[in-house]
Amino acid sequence: MTARIQPSILSADFANLQSELERVGTADGVHVDVMDNHFVPNLTFGPRMVEALQRVSALPLDVHLMITDADRWAPGYAELGVFSVTFHAEAAQDPVALARRIRQIGSRVALALKPGTAVDPYLELLPEFDQVLVMTVEPGFGGQAFMADMMPKLRTLRAAAERHGIELWLQVDGGIAPETIGIAAEAGADTFVAGSSVYGAADPDAAIAALRETAAA
Ligand code: DX5
Ligand code: ZN
16 A cells, blocks of 8 residues: 655744755655644745745645635645645635646645535545545644544545545545554555654654554554
């Protein structure tokens, strides 16, 4: 089974982001949390910071937008040339139109579901997306506890992707650590965001290797 590990720079040292990217050189990509203090009660950074990261990152950037006005802002992130742009289901007036726009610009596109957001209304739209992000914490902060009760959503999505015959990446974000990654992998996730468990480790690359091995076991 494929297990893509994407460290979240939310848990990195913001004063040294370039070297923090280099500390996770064996990862499959880097997860970049954009927060606006409206969609979530926390604030990080915007397009200029992502542009700077894109300039120096050897790894593909997976941009997770936790912002209200995705229609207005998401295409601009795709225009920076990032690998993937994720917006939350509630944040777009017309999720399909926005997804098409992002794909047309050239980034992969993902739909994010908060813990309280039902998956059923989106199952028929899955061919419009490259990835679905199932949040396993309330978005906004790193270091929270993994919500195992989100696993049925992953199973539903995996079955629906098979029914559609599409190659949909299923990403989980929140509380991913050696103790939890196997649960998510077993439920169908193949793409794993890990903030505190990677950047909090003395050797982030060793933490990445351990996560990858546990997910594949
Ligand atoms: C939370 C963010 C996550 C966060 C995860 O809102 O979307 O990407 O960095 O951090 P951990 O892995 O510590 O739960
Ligand atoms: Zn995130």
